[in-house]
Amino acid sequence: MAVSHGESWIALAIIVSSVLTAWFMNYRTPKVRAFGTLLAGLGCLAIVLWFATILGTGILDNPKPNQTPMDSAKPALLWMQASIALVTGLMLLIAAYRQAKSDEALELPIENQIDRYGFVSRMIHWTTAILFIALIPIGIFASMIPEDSWFRNHYYVVHKTLGVLVFALLIIRLFWNTRSKRPALDASLKPAEHRWAHRVHILLYMMMIAVPVTGYVMTSFHGYPTYFFTLEIEPFWGKSDAYIIWGTFHKYILPYLLYVILGAHILGALKHHFIDKHDGALKRMVG
Template identity: 25%
Template sequence: MNAAHRYSAVAITLHWVIAVCILSMIPMGWWMTAAIEQPDSQALAYRVFQIHKSIGFLILALTVVRIAWRLTHRGPALPPGMKRWEAFAAHTTHVAFYTLMLALPLTGWLYVSAGWAVSQDRALEVATSWFGLFPIPHLPGVAELAAGVKRALAFQAMGAHAAMAWGAVVLVALHVGAALKHQFVDRDGVLAHMVPFLKPGLKAGHEPAFSAPSSPWVERGVGVALIAVVAVAGAVAARPYAMPGLEMTRTEAPAPVSAPASGPVSAEAPVTPGTAAGWTIDSAASSIAFGGTHAGAAFKGRFERWEGQVWFDPADLAGSKAVITVQTASARTGDPTQEGSLQGAEWFDPSRYPTARFETTGFRALGGDRYEATGRLRIKTTTVPVVLPFTFRETGGVAAVDGRLELDRTALDMGMESDATGDWVSKMIGVQIKVSARRAG
């Protein structure tokens, strides 16, 4: 049998890539639904869940391509003499497979878009990133639905998703069994249509009629390209994220002094300068970092865009002042899923509240180069009092400031809809501020 007696290279590649994806998805889904409930396996289950979603979107995309290819490129004909019921069963199985390969990812997408964890029966908003390469938005309109509607959608979507997963198991068993029957019992060469280099092993007198594929070299090239894309995606998915922890000085968690409001914040209030010496911050040598735990694993992040105005003199603490303004959309953790979630309405919501602001109200000397700043921190529309211990060292007109504290995110109305108890994201978030500055003027 030559290449003209088989499906095209593109069809064969699509078939086996999708097959491998489906075979990996079923046990992956069963394992992670149980492991996500166990503290010892939550971190791994969370990562597997992200890979599961990425593979699901890959299956959806490849299935659309496969259907389009199938409609424009005829495959080999069925063997002559095949019973009518066998031909009907073959066509029905193929239609069922195509239906499941579309419906399974779509119900999973609907479940994720609903933002409701069925196993825990509570809201849980998690962003989706395709193998860490780019974000995939939720289905339009779902996020705006009422909580009760989203909960109902999540339960229905997950129920359908689980049922169809079992249906996929049955179809895979039927498909494999039928292929083996054709190869070893009927010996009619059907399995060789889709298995490269497999000899047909036809019975005498069985000469199947095949349709020749068009542009075989182009098809082979596209097939190789598809394999390369899948290999690269798998390599990206397997790469570890470097997320070292932060060593923090814990301070007492403050209570909020203002309640969240429904509308966006107004423009930042003008800053009244302090009377102490002014400083110019070297942004390249300064940083604001944060860290905590997520799904049992430590994470570390930073803000890439922020600015500060500082007036400070150890001899004039009464006239000292500092105001730090952070662009919350610039939060980075190295994990696209975490970064996408931080943009959500229950976290930083930068589309409505683009900045967070810390403004000091006083300073106190603690001895040596140690000081303490008291102030107010505003994130979205919630403001809390903050105490920031820090060190101040000046050498040759250049100051080095290192401050660390812990903030209770629940006091700042962060993640309260889906994780108010801190089961997924730690309540206490460490913050580290390092500033290098020169005396102004």
């Protein structure tokens, strides 16, 4: 199916808003940083609005026929993700209001420091995180859309465009890490916490490589092209039933592993900040 300009503009809007949000969140003055936090909150609420829109399509009640028993969990996953987005969005709006009252300037060098990440690492981190979070519900819903729906390919164009960009940002970040050494973990962490924090980071990198790669290989073996905006990249090999194996990893195994790893990453950071009172845990990337 040919790619129209509409879905490419949607993908571009998501990308530009992600970059701007990351930029404002790491700006020098607190009011501008508060505006970045506000944009992040509005982005979460936009996911809720999008979810309310797709409820009107009836696809959640009558999706594409299940290929595996795990497909039946997709509507519940979307409900859960929309609920999390709603709560997170409201919390970010409150945080933005409080942040606007601060007078603490943020002086960030380009490269990383001993105790915190620099501007480049933060821009890559938050842009990647926002795009990756947007990819998850879009991908789940796209796989539920019946094949005869007129908008099915539009969702895949957006999903694949964001996926290609996330993979590119990951490669850039890995290169940047060789140039600018990552800051050390908080000295107040216990040795076991150091090890687990390191393992979770490694697993996150592995997941961000594995998810787009398996998606590309699955799509190619299925005989479908990969999209990057209006650019349509045809498969480099012929159709094969191997897409079932790669699809099992991309659509089922890796996403559930990602939920666990990403959840552990977020909960660990929150625990160190709010329970253990390790002030440097969050400030390494957000302060």
